[in-house]
Amino acid sequence: MPTAKNNTAPEPPAAAVAADAHWAATREKLRNRSRPVAPLTICDDLEAKKALENARFLVRSVSAQLESDPDSTDLSKELAAANKTLDAAQEAFDAVAIRLQFQALRRPDFEDMKRRHPPTEEQAEDNYVVNLDTIAPELIAASSLNGITEEDAKYYLEEWGEGEAASLFNTAWNVQSSTRMDMGKG
Numbered sequence: 001m002p003t004a005k006n007n008t009a010p011e012p013p014a015a016a017v018a019a020d021a022h023w024a025a026t027r028e029k030l031r032n033r034s035r036p037v038a039p040l041t042i043c044d045d046l047e048a049k050k051a052l053e054n055a056r057f058l059v060r061s062v063s064a065q066l067e068s069d070p071d072s073t074d075l076s077k078e079l080a081a082a083n084k085t086l087d088a089a090q091e092a093f094d095a096v097a098i099r100l101q102f103q104a105l106r107r108p109d110f111e112d113m114k115r116r117h118p119p120t121e122e123q124a125e126d127n128y129v130v131n132l133d134t135i136a137p138e139l140i141a142a143s144s145l146n147g148i149t150e151e152d153a154k155y156y157l158e159e160w161g162e163g164e165a166a167s168l169f170n171t172a173w174n175v176q177s178s179t180r181m182d183m184g185k186g
Contacts (some may be wrong), residue, residue, distance in 0.1 A: 035104040037145065038175035043097040048089075055089035058082045101145040102172045110176050113138060130168070131178065140172045 020026070043049050059082045066075045105113070117135035119128040140153035148156075157165045 035179060036178040037101050037103045038171050038178060040100040040171040041097050043093060045096040048093045048096050052089040052093045055086040059086050098161055102143040102175045103145050104175045104178065105143055136169045140168060143172045143175060
């Protein structure tokens with residue numbers, strides 16, 4: 001599999017163009033798709049998290065009540081107030097939260113990275129396809145849209161709690177296999 005991007009677009013088959021006059025435009029869209037991006041939100045402010053969860057619950061609760069009684073002006077006013085509370089809670093949460101984003105690598109680049117980090121004998125016996133310990137910092141840094149360096153990633157993976165370190169790695173790993181397609185629906 002080549003690792004360099006082929007920038008020369010091959011000519012579409014004549015039969016495809018004859019069957020679909022818009023095929024050239026469709027091909028262009030397909031060639032120019034962006035790679036998937038996955039977010040990771042970190043919020044250490046438990047009060048802000050709880051306030052946001054409570055505000056979301058209130059909006060859902062009042063919305064459900066309003067569905068049962070759509071003509072209730074009291075419930076309509078209560079929902080408007082709940083939505084204002086939610087907006088304020090979301091704004092407060094956003095002010096203290098850290099949002100990281102990870103983008104899928106080009107497939108040849110990801111495959112090459114995996115080859116550079118083969119599993120240890122013990123990991124291979126456990127059916128691992130890569131050495132998670134060595135690939136993690138490089139993958140996190142390579143897929144980070146926030147400028148996380150390998151040194152940053154190593155520090156986070158060593159210093160953060162196991163669950164948070166796993167979430168960081170899993171976000172960078174899982175975006176590599178995310179899909180934005182509907183198969184068989186049409």
